[in-house]
Amino acid sequence: MSLSINSTIKVYWQHVKRYPLAISFLLLVLVAINILNLVPALLNKQFFDAFTTGQTGQALASTLIGVLVWIVGVNLGLWLLQRLADVTNNYIQPRVIVDLEQTAFEHLLNHSYRFFTDNFAGSLVKKIHRFGRAFERIMDQVTWKLVQIFVSIVGTIVIFYLRSPLFAGILCIWVFLFAVVNFIVAKWKLKYDLIRAELDTESGGKLADAIGNAMTIQQFVGKKFEAARFWEVNARWRKMVTFTWNLGSVNDGVQAGFMFVLQGVAMYVAINLYVQGKMTLGDFALIQTALVALFMRLYDFGRVIRDLYDGFADAKEMVDILEMPYELVDKKGAKKLQVKKGEINFKKVSFGYSNGRMILHDMTLDIKPREKVAFIGPSGAGKSTVIKLLMRFFDVTKGSITIDGQDISKVTQESLRSLVSLVPQDSLLFHRTVMENIRYGRREASDKEVIAASKKAHCHEFISELSHGYDTKVGERGVKLSGGERQRVAIARAILKNAPILVLDEATSSLDSESESLIQDALHELMKSKTVIVIAHRLSTIMQMDRIVVIEKGAVVDAGTHEELIQHEGTYKKLWSIQAGGFLP
Template identity: 50%
Template sequence: MSRRPKKAIEKGMMLRVLQIMWQHASHYPWTLIGLFTAVVLLILSQVLTPIFYKRLIDAAIVATSPTAEVVHGLLVILSSIAAIKGLAWISRRLRGVCMVRFESRVMADLAMTAFDRLMRHSHSFFTDNFAGTLVRRVNKFVGSFEAIADQIGFNLFPSLLIIAGSLYVLSQRDMLLGVTLSIGIGCFIVFNVIAGLWKQKYEVIRNDRDSEATGVIADAIGNASTIKLFSGHAFEVALFGKINNLLRKARVVAWSLHELVGAVQGLIMFSTEIGMLAVAIILWQKGILTVGDFVLIQLYLNAIYNRIDDFERVIRKLFESFADAGEMVEIMDTPLEITDAPNAEALAVSRGAISFNHVTFAFHKTRTVLTDFSLPIAAREKVALVGSSGAGKTTITRLLLRFHDIAGGAITIDGHDISKVTLESLWNAVALVPQEPVLFHRTLRENILYGRRDATDAEVIEAARRAHCHEFISSLPNGYETYVGECGVKLSGGERQRVAIARAILKNAPILVLDEATSSLDSESESLIQDALHELMREKTVIAIAHRLSTIREMDRIIVIDSGAIVAEGTHDVLLSQQGIYRKLWEIQAGNFIL
């Protein structure tokens, strides 16, 4: 599993996250304008309200007796307050409506982009990354947009406006008030930014630990039966316990820092309030401020404190969301390992001749599988690859499908280099029945239909008949509409394989790659599969990794592979007559069942 280096999210990545989010958000300019207007109006009303409260109190105090004139004056101020409150109410509704539309749409778009990009990655990418971790990254990425939009739209932006508005109004009353408040808020913000940056790396560690713990759970779930069969429960619990403990420690550090930061913030806020009131008393003494100004100051301080009280949480949440999104953006920005060459053309298979020319391939430096491997296969020829486990048979077939790129040599189909044709046309030309077929958690019909999605129901049934799975499918209560369970777990190995064969029959590609499962099937399954394969191989170029006697006998040529090299080739009878690996393998695999 590829892990992110344990460091705080870099500025570059944060900008990249913002860039991607903005790309998606900017598709909805009107909703954005609506949102912006709503927030500005809402904050404007919140800045205006205290001014009218101050006027109300001053008017009431100045009046010596409640004359009709005074009451009228008070009612006028009251109606202004009502109008402003009404404006606030409307702005809030507008903000709500816009936010719902904006966030839901952008989140849906981001999910589509992430899914599309993720599924373009290569075969090795998916073998190197846990499914659970990837699923989580997609979800976190989409969720992080909601969090970032919420923090900016409901917190950061309104906070900035309310601070600016309060500072303006208070400075108008007296510069000293503005200066005192600026100092208090300045200290608060500077402290928060420094503390936020300092804490960030601990948040990322916590996040990483969280992902690791999830990965362990997903891996264990995927291997639930193996764990039971190998009495691994205690071992797995201990393994999970270890990572869970690391996660707990990471949480303790991150959350304790949060508490510490909160304590310092509280001190700054409390000192600012006392400072402001002290200044107000001095100015009141000098006759510059009125009693109403005390109310004005208190209301502004309350409004600002309500906003910035959890400023630290907002910043933390923002960084957390950026870190969450960064995990997925990193995957989205990872160059695709296998892509179409520039100006790649579609592969047109006329005959289906395959050639491996001096192919060299290594998984990594220390794992060379093929060195100077050459194998020409004529059109419609049926070739069996045999060899001991780990010899490189599956790898050879994967190279033909360009699941990995080769380091040297070339692989051609009808003379076209497979690295120079479009991947889609290459995959269309080859049908693969893998060693261990995995099925979608969809109905049997949908699984077979995947071979050619525009096939009719009659064609699906015909393919199923020829693959000998129609019998067992018809016996199921829901027939073709039966759900097969995640990865096809509700079917037996032989049934799964026959469904995969039906899918390949429906696809009807000119080249067929067959990776026979080694697991022994009962003789009825074996003969059903044999019949199915016989059907499938007709009129096609076939590379079969063959274990079964019957498959091997049907082949034109048998290639014996050992450590990624061809050590012998010929027909079954010829190879058997030699005292080579083939004979040895044969004796072991067929249990000396030599005809």
């Protein structure tokens, strides 16, 4: 477990050290504060020793007032330094929190498709936020508690040593035992803190999953069921939290015991030394004040350790993600993809999402420059999977995919994806305006260009009727639009992108025949001079293509033009006869 703390500290430190001046200044001020904090104990000694010097009247008064002036001076200094520390801390912390969350976010976005199918959006959101907040928690403890504790322990030992090495020895042994006990308890407790953090995440994930499916819950009257699921995970969280908090309380109790013992032993030894004439009244005051000050620092040490470990447990999940290697990375020295002709070759491609089950088996397919190809085949045959491989959302298990002779696993992912336009099976939109959603295809496009694209995709008509036109927000994932409208927005986005290779995964499936035929026009226009792959079930779409490729069980089983394919029995002919009904000759 210590390993995960190390990596968390490493990540935090990388971000903190971006502010070297501020952090050094803060450290300096903190050390100064804590050294200055030791002075009152010494002044107390002088104060009390003054009574035993035999001075009386005016002389005594002026000595005492002299000490008093010092005490006031020291406190004034402390007050000033404390403000300085506050301001510096206020400068550093928010900056580092924002930097950390930014790093986490940017890192997440580089993870691959599989990462996002394996992780709940809700959990990830929670993890990113917790990562930043955990820093605040940890840094607060370090700045306001740990540095203080450290300096005051060292300072007290030094002061004691100057007065009596015996006292210093007693204090050293005590500090050692105190630290060991705390360390062991904290280490043992960490695994429960980690479970607590995981339960936090699980609860967040369940919430997001349920709220995201609120309509399904209502539709299937699932409220009680969902409430019970949420209750169940929270009940586990409650048990774990109660347990770890109780552990903390036990630890607090043990620490309080430690303090009684030290206090008792110290005073006992002091009395003996005093009787032997080896100590002054002032020394008594010194020891007492110094111990009280030390205990004040240590009294919530258990809570400090608890907060620290809570912080580390909270940060760990995000640190794990930061340390997780990306599934897909650009090869060293990867070049940009160059598309001049738009020829695509699948060579003996095999692929499975997980090790066990293969989805594609030795699939070979050559798509000529600017050819328009339709993929057809039964549901689950692997059509969308082929597209995901072409976009390199996954790497092929065996074989290769090349575009104009360049292996797609050897070019940069960015260049590949900017030259292939995909309208996916289920287009999801950002909760932003329609304008922003379409412009996402080419973010430097002007409003005019966006509107031109949406006219081509036949969305201009419905967008103009929305309450705020192009400035209407479409709801989370585009829920405020109909399925067909969402598809047309996605098509407009692809039109705007205008990449040389176009892939449509059943992009017209949610459209009624009339809108579809309108879009067919637009697509026809769009497809000119591009290599196109269309996954479609509708004959009207399919028949416009140069070639039809039949995919079954992850392999190409048939290919040809419409005329060729209806010449023999097979999947295509079956599909044709079902859809064309009785009109077949």
